[in-house]
Amino acid sequence: MLAMGATVKSIGSSSSPDSDYTGQEFQIECFRCGECCTRYQVRLSLIEARRVADGLGLSLDAFLEKYVDKRWLGLSSFLLRLEDGACIFLERKAVNRERLCLIHHLKPGACRDWAPNLYRKECRGALAKHWNLTVNETGQVEGSTEDIKRFHGFIESIRREAKNRYGLPNAISC
Numbered sequence: 001m002l003a004m005g006a007t008v009k010s011i012g013s014s015s016s017p018d019s020d021y022t023g024q025e026f027q028i029e030c031f032r033c034g035e036c037c038t039r040y041q042v043r044l045s046l047i048e049a050r051r052v053a054d055g056l057g058l059s060l061d062a063f064l065e066k067y068v069d070k071r072w073l074g075l076s077s078f079l080l081r082l083e084d085g086a087c088i089f090l091e092r093k094a095v096n097r098e099r100l101c102l103i104h105h106l107k108p109g110a111c112r113d114w115a116p117n118l119y120r121k122e123c124r125g126a127l128a129k130h131w132n133l134t135v136n137e138t139g140q141v142e143g144s145t146e147d148i149k150r151f152h153g154f155i156e157s158i159r160r161e162a163k164n165r166y167g168l169p170n171a172i173s174c
Contacts, residue, residue: 034090037086041080042080055106067089069082080108133147133148
């Protein structure tokens, strides 16, 4: 589902080319824009830092040295370093607008708790910046038919990838 609670014009959907998605809230699926990864610096606990370090095959000291912002002098929590204005673990694909988390399977709680939403300025900004789309006061995504179609095609490609890679029917995870 592209949007819950919002009415989103869906061009080329599996049901009907002119169908609308509706639901209870203005939640949307993550469209991998990376805005949340560029606007905020991720805070992680010592336990999360150890889990990520282990997952990367690094000692805690090596992980802290390489990936943690040295300006944050925390002993029980840390900030991930930014590189080129984004989280150090954000990969920008040159081929499309997609941004990927290199530690998706090890994500800290702050990242797992992030919920894309049509009310979030970050999500609205990314729709405008990357897709020339806006969201009106009723939660409807607006733009040219071509832009909506391109965006919907991109979301469908992410869904197919998730289904093929993880066996997930329609889920997209940030």
